Amino acid sequence: MCANFKPITLAQLKSQNLPEISFEYPEEVYPNYDLPLLFKSEQGLEWRKVGFGMVPKWAEDKSIALKTYNARNETLYQKPTFINAISKCKFGVIPVSEFYESMYIDNKPQRWSVKRKDGEAFYIAALYDICRQGDEIVRSSTMITMDAIQHEMMKHFHEPGNVKRSVIVIPHARLEEWLSWKSPNIQSFVQGFPVEEFECAHAPKIKIEKISPQLNFFD
Numbered sequence: 001m002c003a004n005f006k007p008i009t010l011a012q013l014k015s016q017n018l019p020e021i022s023f024e025y026p027e028e029v030y031p032n033y034d035l036p037l038l039f040k041s042e043q044g045l046e047w048r049k050v051g052f053g054m055v056p057k058w059a060e061d062k063s064i065a066l067k068t069y070n071a072r073n074e075t076l077y078q079k080p081t082f083i084n085a086i087s088k089c090k091f092g093v094i095p096v097s098e099f100y101e102s103m104y105i106d107n108k109p110q111r112w113s114v115k116r117k118d119g120e121a122f123y124i125a126a127l128y129d130i131c132r133q134g135d136e137i138v139r140s141s142t143m144i145t146m147d148a149i150q151h152e153m154m155k156h157f158h159e160p161g162n163v164k165r166s167v168i169v170i171p172h173a174r175l176e177e178w179l180s181w182k183s184p185n186i187q188s189f190v191q192g193f194p195v196e197e198f199e200c201a202h203a204p205k206i207k208i209e210k211i212s213p214q215l216n217f218f219d
Helices: 011-014 062-066 072-078 082-087 172-180
Strands: 003-008 035-040 044-052 070-072 091-105 106-115 120-131 136-147 165-167 198-202 209-210 214-218
Touching: 035 120, 035 172, 044 062, 062 072, 062 136, 070 072, 070 165, 072 082, 072 136, 091 136, 091 172, 120 172
Parallel strands: 044 136, 070 136
Antiparallel strands: 003 091, 035 044, 035 091, 091 106, 091 120, 106 198, 120 136, 136 165, 209 214
16 A cells, blocks of 8 residues: 655656646655646646545545545445546546555564666556535545555565555556546556566655754754
């Protein structure tokens, strides 16, 4: 379950000749944070600021996003949270620099990063939706996941057991195809990313030590 990642950087944005992003977004994203999502409109590729975690129209508030940031591709039509987005083929991608997963060493979770060896951003398959809550228009998204029990890298993450999941990475060559896809059947995209192009490493969170009320330093 991917719950933490770093979005695309400005340098990566320029490297991939993508449109400029006109809004600010955090350097590191967690559920219920805003993020830049890339989708295709009649005008071409566009960015939209969306929340990380799907917020359906029937939700009482946006806190549901803390539980809906990942969506299993196998059950998209079975979950009320995602059925509107998948039925309308509202596909996008979340471009990331790296994402984080837990690897259990001696039954203790350690945070590890997964990123491309060439330093480029990559595209995680996503669904997005829009709804109104009171006077607020809420735009939200979820990462689509797949079974990873056979994936040479992702099978080492998550809690010990037979359930292993991975985000679905859309290859650069199929980006336009994915963003233009008009069928709820996405099985041709449900493929594990090529291990030889990626690397993973232990990535403990940086601790911040409070020195004074005015000044913080990184350990």
